[in-house]
Amino acid sequence: MAILHLTKRAQPRRSDTKRAYLFLAPALLFVLLLFVIPVGYNIVISFFNWSAFGQRDFVWFENYLSVLSSERFLNAAGNTAYFTMLVVPVGVVLSLIVALGFNALMFRKGTGLLRALYFAPVVASLTAVAFVWLWIFNPSYGLANTLLNGLGLPGEAWLTSESQVLPSLAIMYVWARLGFNVIILVAGLNAIDRSYYEAARLDGAGPFKMLWSITLPLLNRQLVLVVSVEIMNALKLFELPFVATKGGPVGASKSMVTEIYELAFRQDQWGPASVYVIALFVFLIVITGVVRKVFTRDISE
Amino acid sequence: MHFKTIAATSALVLVGIGLSGCATSAPVATSAPDATSALSADREATITVWNPQDQWRKTSEFLENNVEAFKAQYPNVTVEFVDVPYGQYEARYVAGFTSGKNAPDIFMGQVSYYGGALGVAAEAPEDLQMLFEENLTPVTAGNFKIDGKWFGHPVSTDLGMQLFYNVDHFAAAGLDPANPPKTFKELREYANKLAVREGGKITRNGMALRYSGSPTGIADKALPYIHAFGGRMYAEDYSTAEGYLNGKETIAAVQYMQDLAQKDRVSSLELGSPDDTFAQGLSAMTFREGWYEGYLDANAPDVKYAVAPYPEGDAGYPKVSLLFNWAWMVNERSENKDLAWEWIRAMSNPETDLKLAKLEGYMPVWSENFNDPYVVGRNDYIAVEKQLNEGPGPAYNAPYTNQIAIEVGQAIEAAMRGADVEQTLNNVVVKVDELLKRGRE
Numbered sequence: 244m245a246i247l248h249l250t251k252r253a254q255p256r257r258s259d260t261k262r263a264y265l266f267l268a269p270a271l272l273f274v275l276l277l278f279v280i281p282v283g284y285n286i287v288i289s290f291f292n293w294s295a296f297g298q299r300d301f302v303w304f305e306n307y308l309s310v311l312s313s314e315r316f317l318n319a320a321g322n323t324a325y326f327t328m329l330v331v332p333v334g335v336v337l338s339l340i341v342a343l344g345f346n347a348l349m350f351r352k353g354t355g356l357l358r359a360l361y362f363a364p365v366v367a368s369l370t371a372v373a374f375v376w377l378w379i380f381n382p383s384y385g386l387a388n389t390l391l392n393g394l395g396l397p398g399e400a401w402l403t404s405e406s407q408v409l410p411s412l413a414i415m416y417v418w419a420r421l422g423f424n425v426i427i428l429v430a431g432l433n434a435i436d437r438s439y440y441e442a443a444r445l446d447g448a449g450p451f452k453m454l455w456s457i458t459l460p461l462l463n464r465q466l467v468l469v470v471s472v473e474i475m476n477a478l479k480l481f482e483l484p485f486v487a488t489k490g491g492p493v494g495a496s497k498s499m500v501t502e503i504y505e506l507a508f509r510q511d512q513w514g515p516a517s518v519y520v521i522a523l524f525v526f527l528i529v530i531t532g533v534v535r536k537v538f539t540r541d542i543s544e
Numbered sequence: 545m546h547f548k549t550i551a552a553t554s555a556l557v558l559v560g561i562g563l564s565g566c567a568t569s570a571p572v573a574t575s576a577p578d579a580t581s582a583l584s585a586d587r588e589a590t591i592t593v594w595n596p597q598d599q600w601r602k603t604s605e606f607l608e609n610n611v612e613a614f615k616a617q618y619p620n621v622t623v624e625f626v627d628v629p630y631g632q633y634e635a636r637y638v639a640g641f642t643s644g645k646n647a648p649d650i651f652m653g654q655v656s657y658y659g660g661a662l663g664v665a666a667e668a669p670e671d672l673q674m675l676f677e678e679n680l681t682p683v684t685a686g687n688f689k690i691d692g693k694w695f696g697h698p699v700s701t702d703l704g705m706q707l708f709y710n711v712d713h714f715a716a717a718g719l720d721p722a723n724p725p726k727t728f729k730e731l732r733e734y735a736n737k738l739a740v741r742e743g744g745k746i747t748r749n750g751m752a753l754r755y756s757g758s759p760t761g762i763a764d765k766a767l768p769y770i771h772a773f774g775g776r777m778y779a780e781d782y783s784t785a786e787g788y789l790n791g792k793e794t795i796a797a798v799q800y801m802q803d804l805a806q807k808d809r810v811s812s813l814e815l816g817s818p819d820d821t822f823a824q825g826l827s828a829m830t831f832r833e834g835w836y837e838g839y840l841d842a843n844a845p846d847v848k849y850a851v852a853p854y855p856e857g858d859a860g861y862p863k864v865s866l867l868f869n870w871a872w873m874v875n876e877r878s879e880n881k882d883l884a885w886e887w888i889r890a891m892s893n894p895e896t897d898l899k900l901a902k903l904e905g906y907m908p909v910w911s912e913n914f915n916d917p918y919v920v921g922r923n924d925y926i927a928v929e930k931q932l933n934e935g936p937g938p939a940y941n942a943p944y945t946n947q948i949a950i951e952v953g954q955a956i957e958a959a960m961r962g963a964d965v966e967q968t969l970n971n972v973v974v975k976v977d978e979l980l981k982r983g984r985e
Contacts, residue, residue, distance in 0.1 A: 295642045296662045370631075383816035383826055397745070400814040403756045405961070486631065489758045493958045508634040510947050511662065 282524070289517035296511065310518040318494055319502045320522070322409060326498065327477040329413040330420075334473055335466070337417065338424035343458075345425070346432040358429070362422035369419060369482035376415040377402070377487050402488050405495040412483045412496060420476070424469045431465030432458070467538045471531050478527055499523045583882055588620040591880050591887065594640070594648040595625060596633030597870070600699070602903050607891060610899070614890035621883060641875070649878040650887060652699060654946060655688050655869045659695035661943030661983055665873040668694045669885055675892060681911045683932060686939035687869040696871035697892050700906040704864040704937075705768045705831040706927035707855065708840075711848040713738055713748070713828040724852040728772060728800065731829070731855050732808065738828035739810035750810035752818035752827035753801060755960050759953025760946060764867045765818075765831065766801065766956045771865060771937055772857025773797035777952060778980060782942040785976040789952065790969040793859065798956055799965045806962055813961060823847060834924045838905035851924035853931075861930065863937030867949055943983030951975045 264271075289307070292300040310316050341361065348354055364372065379386045380401035388398030401411045439457050448456070459466070481500035484490055490497035490505075497505075499519055506516035595604045604625040614623070626648070628636050640647040641664045651658075659665035667690075668676065676694045677685070684701040688694060711721040717737045725731040735750030754765035763777075770776065775794030778785040788794065804811040819836070821827040823844035831854065840847060854862060872891075874884040894910040901908040902918055907928070913919065914932060922928065942948065955972035959965045 295638050296664065381816060381820070382814050383821055383824055397743075398814075403814060403816075488756075491759065491954075491957060492756050493961060494954060504635070505950075508638050509950070510944070511638075 285517045285520050288513050289521055291514050293513040293517075294511050295507075295513060302514065306514040306518045310515050311522070315497075315502065316519070316522075319497045319499050319519075322496060323478055323480055323498045326409050326413060326416075326480055327474060329410060330416050330477050331470060331473045333413065334417045334420055334424060335469055338421055338428055338469065339466075341421065341425045342428035342432055343454075345429050358422075358426070361425050364419045365422040367419070369416075370486050372415055372419045373483050373486035376411075376418075380411055402496075403492060405492050408488055408492060408496045412480075412487065415483055415487070416477070416480075420473065424473070427465050427469055428462065431462045435461045463539065467535060470538065471534050474530055474534060475527055478523065478530070583618075583886060585617060586620060587618060587883065589880050589883055590622040590624055591649040591878075591883055592624045592626055593872075593887075594628050594637075594651040596628040596630050596637075596652060597699075598630045600652075600904055601627055603699075603900060606900060606903055610896065611887065611891045614887050617890070618883065618886065623887065641877075644877065647875050647877065649875055649880050649884045651873055651875065652870055653696075653873055655690065655695045655871050655873070656941045656943055656945045658873060660690050660941060664876055665695050666876040666878075666881060666885075668696065668874075668888075672697075672885070672889065672892065679894070679911060680909050681914065681932075683864050683936050684866055686936055687866040687941065688871050690941060696873035697888055698909045699870045699872065700901070700904070701909050702833050702835070702866060702868075703907050703928060703931045704833065704862075704866070705765070705854050706834060706924050707829060707852045708822060708832055708836060708849050709829045709852065710822070710825065710827070711850050713825075717828075721850060724850070725829075725855050726853075727855050728769075728857045732800075732804070732810075735804065735810040735829065736808060739808075741809060746809060746812035746815065747826075749812055749815060749818075749821060749827035750808075750829065751804055752815075752821050752830040753804060753811040753813075753960060754818055755805070755811075755813045755957060757817060759951075759957065760867070760949040761953065762957050763949040763953035766798070766953075767865055767867060768831065768854055768862040769797040769801055769857070770794050771862035772855070772859060773800070774857070774859030776938050777940055777948065778942065778976060780938070782980050782983060784980065785948075785973045789976060790966065790973045795966050795969060796858070798959050798969065801956070802959050802962070802965055805960050822849075834922065834928065835904075835906050837923055851927050853927045861934050863934045864931050865937035865939065867940060867945070869941070942980055944979040948976050948979050951979070 290301060290303060292298065292302050292306075345354055345358065382388060382398060382400055382403060385401070387401060391398055400407055402408050435458065439461070440453055443453050443457060479500055480498040481504070484496040484498055484501050485504070488496045490501050500523070503516050503519045503523075506512045506519065593604075593607070595601070597603075604627055608623065608625050611623070614621075637651070637653070637658075641662070647664075653659075653665065655665070659667075673694050676688075676697070680688075680698065681701050683703065684698065688696065688698045707724060709721075709724055714721040714724075719734060719737060725734045731751060737750070738748070739746060739750030740748035754762050756762075767777070770793070773793045773796045775791055775797050776788050777794075778788050805813055815821050815826055818827060818830040819832070819839070822830045822832075823840060825847060834851075837851065840849060856862075872888060874881055874888065878884055894908075894912050897908045897910045898913045898916055898918065901913065908914065908916070908919065914928075919925065919928065940948075951972050955968050959968045
């Protein structure tokens with residue numbers, strides 16, 4: 244009987260471990276100060292009737308019960324989820340189309356300028372974006388309705404309509420984020436070995452087949468990154484409704500983060516605000532984990 | 545083993561930090577100077593003044609350079625102005641006041657919230673109580689007091705809504721521009737004649753309604769309707785909104801607003817804000833405060849408009865009632881509280897008040913300035929005169945009035961869009977009563 248001698252894996256020396264922690268210490272300190280402690284403090288506050296100016300009464304799970312069963316929470320959560328479901332597929336697909344376009348451009352001259360133009364909105368703050376689009380979407384003199392009227396179509400209510408407000412905010416958001424995602428996807432596309440396409444072409448594969456069988460699988464990591472980042476950013480929707488719509492009309496654009504701001508800074512109700520924070524945090528973790536699990540593929544084959 | 549130790553230690557640290565913040569105490573109070581000690585002219589200090597109003601930036605520059613009496617008396621005291629962007633002022637104020645050291649000494653804020661709810665604003669000293677009581681216009685005085693005590697110098701009295709109407713639209717509709725509507729019944733009739741509808745859509749408002757944007761703004765614009773019909777937001781003693789916000793008078797007022805939009809179809813919920821649409825000639829009538837005159841003159845010089853007093857409702861003329869009671873206040877916990885009140889004393893005079901009013905285009909605060917040609921010569925003076933003669937209306941100074949206004953504004957917004965008025969107001973009464981209760985605690 245053959246005896247298998249398993250080589251004992253070498254254990255790291257204690258001095259190596261200490262050195263590793265020393266190198267990590269500054270970063271760990273930042274994580275501790277800027278993440279762990281605030282999250283922990285937030286959890287503590289969620290069990291209190293907490294005012295920034297004095298009152299601190301322990302109320303057990305009262306905040307959780309009142310917030311999670313409230314219409315206000317369901318409205319904000321629903322709006323946030325709906326907004327995310329709008330912007331992520333649209334934003335990612337549009338980014339992919341534009342990235343494929345850049346990648347396919349025969350003449351490389353001028354693509355730098357085009358890329359810069361696509362990236363420009365990313366540099367602007369979302370607050371500035373909101374102000375610009377407030378003007379574009381103004382029902383009486385905005386550019387959007389002026390163009391529609393010019394085409395013989397009636398103007399729309401845009402941000403002043405309950406049914407149109409979230410799609411309008413989605414347009415603003417996708418416009419602002421498109422360039423960033425394009426840059427990531429273009430980098431991913433540039434890294435794909437051209438020989439795969441050559442081989443596929445020789446085998447008689449058409450453009451769609453190549454896209455489906457080569458491009459998308461080899462772009463998987465970048466796509467998962469883009470989708471994950473977009474989901475996280477969309478769930479944290481704040482600046483656009485805060486500036487452009489104040490959460491209206493009739494609460495139709497209130498998001499989880501605008502409600503956190505409202506409860507904490509306008510109503511001095513830090514306990515319920517903390518519950519919103521925790522709910523959003525848990526949701527973010529779960530969704531991000533699910534996305535990575537479902538969409539990440541082993542591309543070795 | 546190492547990981548477990550680190551995790552356990554971190555958890556203990558977190559709990560410790562969390563519990564250390566749980567003491568039922570206010571932020572550390574800085575020691576205020578003895579009230580009886582005289583202020584030395586040699587005193588060296590820096591006092592900071594925070595101004596959060598984007599539309600009143602000239603005020604900061606003016607006060608920085610023109611409070612000469614204070615500079616002469618305290619040459620070694622520096623007064624630093626900080627303009628805080630309006631969009632983030634609530635967060636900045638919370639961060640500043642809770643930090644203690646980074647709080648302003650003087651700040652512009654709403655009396656009911658910062659003085660009443662949060663308790664960070666100081667009550668004015670006795671001499672200023674008398675000065676303000678004797679000299680500031682009584683029409684709006686009640687809005688700047690808590691339990692009868694002044695908490696700061698009002699920034700502007702902003703005497704409430706007036707009727708702005710487009711003279712050309714009146715003439716084109718066969719209406720006499722010299723004879724604007726004087727009652728709500730007439731307003732509705734005029735609006736029907738002035739509205740323009742094309743293809744089922746309103747293309748010109750007969751009467752512009754504030755139907756979107758900040759809910760507090762919606763509530764503010766709805767209050768005169770509510771008062772004209774004899775309603776109010778909540779009881780005078782802040783005990784409840786039941787029977788007031790959902791009383792038959794308030795319901796009638798909000799129903800009137802809904803009817804303008806839904807039944808009569810003279811007010812569009814799509815054209816845009818009243819300020820914009822009136823300036824563009826897309827609204828024939830709108831309600832706005834007197835400052836709107838300056839806005840129109842600067843931005844819409846081609847619009848021929850006139851100003852008339854607010855119409856009368858079933859309960860008569862809706863007297864002046866301010867929802868936003870902005871005042872210059874002193875931080876209760878300021879180390880330089882005495883100096884801050886000295887600065888307030890130095891700027892509390894009719895000359896400074898009038899210069900500021902002219903600079904910013906709003907109404908003055910001192911009674912004697914209402915006889916000045918700046919006020920008497922305004923296009924809206926006929927409306928101003930009525931407001932002064934009619935006297936003060938309801939004062940809403942419950943500690944969480946701003947938050948109450950948000951809830952009320954959202955309810956009125958829903959009602960204008962077609963929600964059942966009585967049901968909507970019944971629902972919001974519950975939320976308002978909770979806020980009133982919080983304010984009493």
